[in-house]
Amino acid sequence: MKTVIKLEEAGLFILRIYLFSLLDYQWWWFLIFILAPDFSMLGYAFNNKTGAFMYNIFHHRGIAILIYLTGCYLKLESLQLVGVILFSHSAMDRMFGYGLKYEQGFKYTHLGEIGK
Numbered sequence: 001m002k003t004v005i006k007l008e009e010a011g012l013f014i015l016r017i018y019l020f021s022l023l024d025y026q027w028w029w030f031l032i033f034i035l036a037p038d039f040s041m042l043g044y045a046f047n048n049k050t051g052a053f054m055y056n057i058f059h060h061r062g063i064a065i066l067i068y069l070t071g072c073y074l075k076l077e078s079l080q081l082v083g084v085i086l087f088s089h090s091a092m093d094r095m096f097g098y099g100l101k102y103e104q105g106f107k108y109t110h111l112g113e114i115g116k
Contacts, residue, residue: 002097005111009095016088019068023077023084030085037089044106052101059090059100 020030040058044051057063068083070076093099099111107114 006095009091013088013091016084020084023080025081033085034089037086048105049103052103055101059093061087061090
């Protein structure tokens with residue numbers, strides 16, 4: 001089953017690369033910002049609950065889609081870019097087994113424990 005999930009995430013990642021290509025940005029914007037959502041891990045400097053909350057906000061697909069669609073509706077490419085980056089990053093993370101976090105700690109995710 002893990003292979004199927006990884007293939008699905010790869011497909012979603014490719015879809016978002018395509019949506020990025022429709023925007024009027026140079027490719028290096030994608031490469032620079034693709035890891036930006038990981039700054040949300042700084043919440044773990046406070047405690048596990050804050051860390052999980054911050055991480056999950058920046059890795060939630062529903063929020064990414066909402067931001068992207070809001071950008072489409074308002075015709076704001078910068079908002080579309082944010083949505084594409086958030087969604088692409090979450091798909092990339094899930095390909096590598098990093099899911100949404102539980103409050104027990106960073107390694108406890110909805111996809112299972114990291115490192116097992």
